[in-house]
Amino acid sequence: MSTTPATYRAPTPYDSPSTQIGPAGSPVRRGPRDDVPALTFTALVRVEFxxxxxxxxxxxxxxxxxxxxxxxxxxxxLxxxxxxxxYxxxxxxxxxxxxxxxxxxxxxxVTSEWSQRTGLTTFTLVPHRGRVITGKALVTVSIGIVGILVAMGVGALGNLLGAAVHDIDPVWEFGFTDLLMVMLxxxxxxxxxxxxxxxxxxxxxxxxxxxxxxxILPNVFGALAFYQESFADVWPWVDQFYNVTSLFERVPSDQEWVQLAVTTVIWMGVPLLVGLRFLFRSEIK
Amino acid sequence: MITIDALSKRYGGFLAVDDVSFTAQPGRVTGFLGPNGAGKSTTMRVMVGLTPPTTGAALVNGRHFADLPNPGREVGVLLDASAQHAGRTGRDILKVAALTMGLPLSRVDEMLGLVGLSDEEATRRVRHYSLGMRQRLGIAAALLGDPHVLILDEPANGLDPAGIRWMRDLLRTFADDGGTVLLSSHLLHEIEVIADDLVLIGNGRIVAQGTKTDLLAAAGTVVRGTDVDALAVALKAAGLHVTRTPDKALHTDASPDMVGRVALAAGVALTELRSADGAGLEEMFLELTAASQREGVAA
Structure with a gap:
């Protein structure tokens, strides 16, 4: 086989790359490009989606x-x-x-940008890591909310179907506040x-x-409270998972809201801030 | 145009990039040459803002990369063709990039055509791509935004000979159109045929830089004649440093022009007279990087 570019895979483009690289009328590639539109956050969110x-x-x-x-x-x-x-x-x-x-x-x-190394492209095309991470957070939470609604909708259909199968009136007993708590x-x-x-x-x-x-952590906390009675009083102030899980069962009391907020700051707020600081300065390979 | 100004990058006690300065000019292909681990990739990552420099700066068209309003439309970057989500198709990878830059999706098909990836190949997941296909996908991604500057790290890796030739033509045309091309390689021959300017780096330091012509001239002249001994005497008499090569030619630091005139005056018929390009530059490359090479040069 000849090694001339013309016979290599796709013939036409190899003959004259010059006519193919840019749109017609842009043969000169000098200097900064102030003619192009800037990156937009909307496009970024769409991309993450x-x-x-x-x-x-x-x-x-x-x-x-x-x-x-x-x-x-x-x-x-069944x-x-x-x-x-x-319901x-x-x-x-x-x-x-x-x-x-x-x-x-x-x-x-978040992690696929590192584990799959796509971050090399992502953070080169958008050299503003904060914007990328904010976009990801927005998209993730939005998809999560839609996912919850889909799942709850399927559950509602199941309740209707189950009531029909058993020939009873559907029992709902599930208010809007309960839905909000599940969402949260x-x-x-x-x-x-x-x-x-x-x-x-x-x-x-x-x-x-x-x-x-x-x-694992909830069990560790449980064991601690079991062996060390004084820990039982501290428990709700340090165990975020427990506070989050109880949202599935009831609307928290005033004190429980505070406990939820405190544990969320400890387990999410602080690590997130520290993690972001490292993420912004880290080297992407 | 890419301007690197006194750039250094330190990892703990290890200085990966040591006070590197050079420019890549528009309309020219700049070859960034050095053995593995010399600091080429680190320097390139600093250029595109993926690695924060310890000191110094890298500017693209006079601006820090992060200050470019839409970097993908200004600078085409290919750092590692394998750094893609294995579960994404080639077309989707380009689509994501096009959406980010605000380009019409028709541009994706144009680029797939340009690099010769068929429709069937483009709908395959990258997991099933050969290195050559990944490389061409990476080049398609770099050219997608119709940039004025290209930064390519070892772009010829995994390409077959026809593919390398194709890429060479493509980069030549890009530079002839006024674009700036910076490409790295650890293979001298690969870069010698395409680059106008060369930057040689070893152990994080620049060991030589200049136009290829100048560096080649520095590599000297190889000459053969009917009477090699007489020629050697004449050249020495002219004050030139002469060495004999194993294949019975002479090597001197002077230009071919100078050597020709000396031979004419001495009345020696020449059978070969050329600048010591390939071999000369290679020697220089090995010499310049020998001290910094990990294994050293085998005797």
Missing amino acids: VKMFNTRSGFWLMASIAILSVLASGAVI FGGENAIT ANFSAAVGMPIAILLPMLAILS ANVLGMLMGFTLGVVLRNSPAAIVGYFVYSL
């Missing part, structure tokens, strides 16, 4: 929220008795998978994932970190 869906892992993470909600609702109808057919049960069933999946989504939205709990869960992503900038480490936070 597209990036959430156009990878295989991102797509299936999203799809699994819908799929698992359907499966969870189906399980309540295995729950007549008494189990209440509270359906929302708890669909809430379980999303409470785990949404933080993962938040983690990967999930958004806080996502922000915790986001924080771990910012601090650790590594997908496996951040995912493990989230499970330490949600599975």
